[in-house]
Amino acid sequence: MSESERHADVGRQITAALEQMAEMARAVADLLPGSTIGGDFVSGSQFKIYLGQHGYSYQAYRMTSEELHEVFVEPDGIAGVRAAVRDNTIVVLHGPAGYGKGATLLNAVKVNSKPDQQVFRLHPTTDLSRFSCAQLPKESFFVLDDLPAQQLGHLEGYAMDTLLADLSTHRCKLVISTPQAQDTLFSRPGGVVVELSPRPPLRKIFDSHLNRRWSATDSTPKQLLAQPGVQDLMDTELRTNSTAYAAARLALLVAHAAAVADPCQYIADRLQGRAAEECGRWFGEITDLRVHCLAVSLAVLNGLPREIIARQADELELLVRPPTDGPASSPATNPFAAAKSFSLAALRAEVLPFDAATQHGVVPTQALRYVDREFAGLVLHHVWREHDAIRTPFVRWLQRLGTNTNQAVRTRAATAVGVLACESFEYLAGQIMAPWARDKRLEVRLCAAAAVSPVIAKPALRDPALRLVELWSTDQSSRWLRATAAHAYGQSVSTYEPQLALESLVGLADTDDADLMIAIGSGFCDMVFGGTAAVTLEVLDAVAELSRSRDRDVRLTGGLSFLGMALSDGLPGEPSSDAQPSLVLLTERTPQLAPALGRMWSFALHDPDLNELFLDCLDDWAVDAEAHVAHRAALIRVLRQSAQDPRTLRTLRRRAEIWSGRNGKAPVVGRALLTEVSDRV
Structure with missing residues (x-):
């Protein structure tokens, strides 16, 4: 493999590691304890941080189709609420507590939204006077439940006009439920107050x-x-x-x-x-060890194909079953008869259709899960707290799950370990997380990085968790531990301590180790695609500085990190059907990123080691944007910012001529870029 091919492989592995970490982050919600907001179950881990006005950060999460299609019993006057949501930018629905205001608003949003429109639930602590939707997709819906009447009153006048203007600019809508609101809340068109009619019986x-x-x-x-x-x-x-x-x-x-x-x-x-x-x-009423093991396996692997859960239950049983005395073996059992000792109903489980991703493609199968969505976490915590006798084999079983060849199994194992580490941090950090962290296999090290996430989310455990990651990152640690630390900084630490995470990743950048480069690159990607606009700008500036370094190892780490970003498609938590480059989508959403990305491209196109890879990547960007007006505009905006020196101008002009030439694959993009650069050369 040539050096260029090795560099391309590192870029692809950065993207692959980013995708695995994103899946692990989504899985945390299944086992973390949740809460209810306005009558809807919400897991705290689902919320992400976005940037509002004047540096203010707020939390929101994208609602699932399942949440939007909950059972709904129509109250009198539902047609009026739906019409209000259709015709206005802000709708305030008020009425007594317990009348189903939140469900009514969600139904009105569902009726008025297009299939590709996104709906975000705002955290109850959101300050609407400093809210901005600029960082989220255009034409989105925002839902804020149970806003106190006094907070709503603070939005009168200039603050309300500013909020209306921000939402209108991005073609977004906001629906609010509150106990009480005045009809005079809005001084100009675009907002309306609606009173909920009596609820259904x-x-x-x-x-x-x-x-x-x-x-x-x-x-x-x-x-x-x-x-x-x-x-x-x-x-x-x-x-x-x-x-x-x-x-x-x-x-x-x-x-x-x-x-x-x-x-x-x-x-x-x-x-x-x-x-x-x-x-x-x-x-405690279960008497069969096999059923106990199946219940525990289901708690950890909830929602996976039933054959996987059954197989891992067998593995747990072999570890837990007490050894027999002497050479005599236990009487043979009839496996068909054993199946009669329990039923899915007794296990409180159900079977659902499931599309499993395999090496042969997507295969339809059956998934097993607890009927009660909270039950998996309850079983896991009960076993850990009440059954000390099986703790050693249970820990050994969890550690083995983290090395399983199935990514979904590893993901759920990492989540379970992280949840339990919130109760027994020191023990599990030594028994499971450390062995995973120093493993030679990337997929196993990712489990250690993911397991840190639930722990660091706990304020009381944040400092010990940060010290653990810092210990992994020291010069005295092995290359594998340092790589795991880089993954953890990008995925877990950056959510709560973005400055510390960024400084730590930059501090690790002086390396010629490919595994550490991959980890640093995916850490930077995590921060760019998962952070606020301000954090994204800081990360891009830091990567740009690395890319300009005179030290070749540092420059390669920065360049390969940007290559990983440039090769990524889609954005976390958004539909994957539109497989556009992530950075193009990010620029379309947040235009103020264009100058920083333009600077990155001006360095990348002339990198002595990576320029050919970046030219190929830019060609792909042009082809992807050819048929999309908004994506094309975002791409041209970035390239306009990069064309600030004669050398870059000549390079871009040559690419534009190739794209728009006789056999060019992106003629519209090529002609648009030629228009931008022709008068500058």
């Missing part, structure tokens, strides 16, 4: 949610609802002063209770916040 809400989870032919609902204890609970929860959310949650609990021996006790425990105790009783 609570029993109708309950029945609608329950019917979605049970088929019409299932006899279980009638049998369960006929039990006196369940009837008493329903009478209590569906009383007149209860809420729409309470009715929907009760329906969910009743549906889950169908698989439980004592439905009334299960529902009562959940309603009174005793979920952990109820989970412990359920786990």
Whole structure:
């Protein structure tokens, strides 16, 4: 392999590592404890930080299709709410607590949004007087639930006009639910206040949610609802002063209770916040070791194909099963008979269709998951807290999962270790995270970096976690540990300490080790594609300085980091159908990045080691942007900023002539670029 081919391979591996880390970050939400906002379940790990006005940062996350298509019982006047969302930039829906304002707004957004439009939920702490949607895609919807009336009152006058102007400029809409609002809130067109009409009957809400989870032919609902204890609970929860959310949650609990021996006790425990105790009783009533291991395997690998979960349950059983005395073996068991010892209902699990990504392509299969979305975390915590006797084999099993050939298995293992490390940090840092961190295999080291994320999210554990990553990054550490530290700085540390993460990555850049270069490059990519606009600018400036260094190793690290960014497609948390270069999409969203990216390209196109690779990459950018007006404009904006010296001007003119020539593959882009550079050469 030539040196140029090795450099190209490093660039591709930076992109591949970035994709793996992004998948691991998404998986954390499955096991971290969540909270409810306006009656909707929200995991704190889903929120990302975006930049508002004057350096203000706010949190938001992109809502899933599942959230937007929840069961909805239409109240009177829903047509008016939908029309208000259709015709206005800001809609404020007010009404008493528990009337389902949040669900009503989401339904109105769903009805008025296009298939490719994105919907973001804003964190309840968002200060709308300093909010800006400039960093997020145009034509997005923003949802803010349960805004206190006094905070809404602060938006009158200039602050409200500024908010309306910002949203209108980017063709975005904002919907707000609040207990009370004045009709005079808006002084000019574009905003409207709507009062929610009386909600539907609570029993109708309950029945609608329950019917979605049970088929019409299932006899279980009638049998369960006929039990006196369940009837008493329903009478209590569906009383007149209860809420729409309470009715929907009760329906969910009743549906889950169908698989439980004592439905009334299960529902009562959940309603009174005793979920952990109820989970412990359920786990304690299991008498078969095989079922115990299957329950634990499902807790860690929740949502994966059932054959994978069953295989890993077998592996756990081999580690946990006590050794037999003497050479005599246990009596042979009939594996078909063993399957009768439990059912999916007893395991509180369900089977769902699942498209598994394999080396042969996407294959349809069946996934196994707990019916209750919170149950996986409850089981995991129960086993860790209450069963010390199996801790050693359990830890050995988790460590092995991190070396599995299946990326989805490794991802969930890293997530589980990170969640448990929030309770036993020192122990798991030494027993699992350190062995993963010094492994020669990139995919295993990524598990260690990902496992740091849930720990560093805990304020009480942030300093110890930072010291651990710093220890991995020292000159005395092995090359593998330093590479793991670079991944952790980019993926985990940068969310909470971006300046520390950036300085640490720059400090590691003087290296000729390919693995460390890949890790540093993916760390920079994580910060560019996952941070605020201000952080992105700082990272691009830092990478530009590395790319200009007289030290060849430092210059290569900076150049290869930018090559990894340039080769990446799509943006985190956004549809992958439009496989445009990530930096082009980022520039389209945040035009102020164009000067920094232009400087990077002016260095890259003349890099003595990488210029041919960058020319090939730029050719690909042009072809990708050829048929897209917005992407084409973003690309030309960047190249206009890079064409500041005669050498770069000549290079760009030559590329434009090739693109627009007789056999050119991007004639529109080529002609547009020629128009930009012709009068400068």
